[in-house]
Amino acid sequence: MKITNVVNTRVLPIDFEYYKPKTINEAIQLLTQIPDSVILAGGLDLLIWIKMGQLKPRALINIKEIKELNQVSVINDKIEIGAAVRIIDLEKSEIIRKKIPLLWKVAKEFSSIQVRTMTTIGGNISSASPASDIATALLSLDTELEIMGPNGIRKVRFGDFYLGFRKTVLAKGEILTKIIIKEKSENEGFGYKRVARIYDDIAKVIVATRIKLDSKGYAEKVAVSLGSVAPKVVRSPSVENYLLNKKLNEELIEEASYKVVDDISPIDDIRSTAEYRRKVSQVLVKRALIEALKGVYLA
Amino acid sequence: MSYKIKFKLNGKEIETAVEGNTLLLDLLREQLHVTGVKYACGIGECGACTVLIDGKPALSCLTLAVEVDGKEVKTVEGVDNIFSQKLVDEAGVQCGYCTPGFVMLFEYLPKYSPDLNMSEEDLKKYFSGNVCRCTGYVNIIKAAKLSLEELKNKSKPND
Numbered sequence: 454m455k456i457t458n459v460v461n462t463r464v465l466p467i468d469f470e471y472y473k474p475k476t477i478n479e480a481i482q483l484l485t486q487i488p489d490s491v492i493l494a495g496g497l498d499l500l501i502w503i504k505m506g507q508l509k510p511r512a513l514i515n516i517k518e519i520k521e522l523n524q525v526s527v528i529n530d531k532i533e534i535g536a537a538v539r540i541i542d543l544e545k546s547e548i549i550r551k552k553i554p555l556l557w558k559v560a561k562e563f564s565s566i567q568v569r570t571m572t573t574i575g576g577n578i579s580s581a582s583p584a585s586d587i588a589t590a591l592l593s594l595d596t597e598l599e600i601m602g603p604n605g606i607r608k609v610r611f612g613d614f615y616l617g618f619r620k621t622v623l624a625k626g627e628i629l630t631k632i633i634i635k636e637k638s639e640n641e642g643f644g645y646k647r648v649a650r651i652y653d654d655i656a657k658v659i660v661a662t663r664i665k666l667d668s669k670g671y672a673e674k675v676a677v678s679l680g681s682v683a684p685k686v687v688r689s690p691s692v693e694n695y696l697l698n699k700k701l702n703e704e705l706i707e708e709a710s711y712k713v714v715d716d717i718s719p720i721d722d723i724r725s726t727a728e729y730r731r732k733v734s735q736v737l738v739k740r741a742l743i744e745a746l747k748g749v750y751l752a
Numbered sequence: 753m754s755y756k757i758k759f760k761l762n763g764k765e766i767e768t769a770v771e772g773n774t775l776l777l778d779l780l781r782e783q784l785h786v787t788g789v790k791y792a793c794g795i796g797e798c799g800a801c802t803v804l805i806d807g808k809p810a811l812s813c814l815t816l817a818v819e820v821d822g823k824e825v826k827t828v829e830g831v832d833n834i835f836s837q838k839l840v841d842e843a844g845v846q847c848g849y850c851t852p853g854f855v856m857l858f859e860y861l862p863k864y865s866p867d868l869n870m871s872e873e874d875l876k877k878y879f880s881g882n883v884c885r886c887t888g889y890v891n892i893i894k895a896a897k898l899s900l901e902e903l904k905n906k907s908k909p910n911d
Contacts, residue, residue: 462794462813465773470753471818493816500814501795503773513772515819541808565881566857566864567799570808571815653880 460505467503470512477601477630480516485603485626487512492628494537494576497568517573522630525549533599534632536575540587544569552636555643555661559590562645564653575629581619581685584655586647588615589680592688593643593661595635602627618684641665641674642748644741648733650724656681657725660737664701664745672696677738682717682730689716692738701746710739757821761786762830770817776810777801779817780827788828788852792883799882802853803827809860828852831859834902838895846886853882854892858899868904872897 470487474480484490490512493499502508516522522537525546532552534543543549543560550557563569563586578588596611603626614621623629637643644662649655659680667673675696677689691712699705719730753772758765761784770779780786780803792800794813801813804826828851835858839845844854857879862868870878875896876889884892 463791464778465775468753468771468773471755471772471816496814496816497796497811500816504794513816565799566860566878567802567809567811567881568796571796571810651880652877 462501462504465500465503466506467509469510471515472512473515473518475519477516477519477521477628480514480519480628481601481603481626483512483514484628487514490514492516492576492579494579495539495572496576497572498576498580498582516628522575527552527636530636530638532634532636534574534634536579536629536631537573538575539570540564540572540574540577541566541569543574553594553634554637555590555594555645555663556587556634558643558645559586559661562652563587568653574632578614578632579621579623579629581615581617581621583618583683583685584659584681585686586645586656586659586680588686589659589678590645590661591632591634592678592686593663593676597633598629599631599633600627601630606630608633612688615685638665640667640749642745642751644744644748646737646741646744648737655724658682658719658730658733658737660734660741662738662741662745664742664749666701666749670700671698672701673698675742677713677742679713679717679734679738681724682719682734684718687716689713689738691715692742696742701742703743706742706746707739710735710742713738755818755821757818759820759822760824762826772816772818774817776803776812776815776817776820776825779820780812780825786827786829790849790852792849797881797883798850799853799857800850802856802882804856804859807860807863809857826856826859828855831855833859833899835859835896835899838899838902839892842891842895842898844888844891844895846884846888850882850884850886854879854884857882858896861900862903868900868907870900875900 491510493513493515517537522535524535526533540560540563591611598609642664647656647659661678663676665674675693677692680686692709695709713734714731719727721727754769758767780789790800792798796811796814803812
């Protein structure tokens with residue numbers, strides 16, 4: 454009997470060089486100069502990919518301890534989060550809790566304690582997994598990314614960051630350095646719902662929502678984003694446009710939620726089926742929008 | 753590639769050389785014979801390999817050995833917490849393979865939740881990254897609850 458596709462999660466099957474630069478510029482230089490070099494952050498995706506033989510890098514560049522990448526700062530109405538900030542630090546941050554409650558909620562419920570202390574926000578979103586709870590939330594917020602590379606600094610809207618499954622706009626030598634998010638404003642509410650086999654599993658469907666009402670109570674802004682239902686995290690313009698500029702109530706939200714299937718392309722995989730995902734997406738969109746609407750009135 | 757590293761393991765200075773691809777788990781178990789740390793899933797789902805690095809829980813099966821250079825690593829061999837005893841008292845140990853991981857995560861609890869106010873539900877969530885395949889969770893959570901109560905009583909000022 455021939456056994457194929459045996460993977461051994463006990464060891465890293467290939468050797469590589471290891472670097473720990475002290476500054477972002479040093480890291481960019483190493484990334485540019487060494488062919489097949491990759492960034493090591495939390496390592497939870499990277500090291501598993503190497504174990505599985507999906508990636509054979511020549512060098513790992515550890516950026517976790519670069520000081521500028523570990524800071525959270527408030528600049529006017531924006532919060533700048535360094536790419537190496539850990540999920541557990543977001544959960545413990547008063548700034549995040551008060552100013553970006555949606556991200557705080559996702560951080561608090563993210564996987565296990567061990568995974569939260571290791572995972573970095575930049576690593577999680579750069580892995581470009583469509584099943585990222587963090588990325589799903591960031592897509593509903595006003596999020597911008599700062600990227601540094603051999604040609605200097607550039608900024609990218611979060612909605613333009615992903616090209617597809619596991620693909621981002623990051624070019625060779627470029628590092629995601631900051632996640633910049635606009636703070637919560639008045640009359641704004643958020644929702645976050647997910648379905649998974651058990652509580653800290655990777656989700657079958659993730660939904661994040663945001664509603665902003667104007668002074669007369671009409672929906673001035675509606676954002677609905679979903680994870681695990683397409684090659685990348687996606688927004689649902691069909692649901693959003695249906696609700697925009699209307700006075701929202703539960704009946705209207707339910708009507709709108711059926712439209713989400715026009716914007717998603719789920720597949721059958723080990724976690725769920727396309728059919729189930731389509732059905733559940735509608736239910737979660739409804740619940741997450743109702744949660745967001747209630748959040749506006751509570752605030 | 754070989755790298756020289758220097759770190760503290762359970763309070764003791766260690767100086768050794770590791771390959772770039774040596775996992776912390778293997779440095780501890782195979783090179784230093786600290787076998788309390790266990791390998792089980794290798795992909796960050798079970799928590800059996802949990803250690804503390806500079807006081808924070810980390811999965812040693814997904815940490816490079818070279819990364820702990822200059823840091824302080826704690827394994828179950830260097831820990832003597834109340835939870836270990838309660839696990840014995842409450843029969844929270846069956847095959848014992850997952851036990852070191854649970855003990856190491858409990859070691860971090862006072863830092864994670866300094867007021868020690870955790871309900872049974874909170875404790876279940878707190879330990880969600882530690883898998884016990886004997887499914888002895890009831891007694892493990894009971895032992896954790898009793899340990900918390902005792903810690904709380906200890907931290908109360910005497911009147």
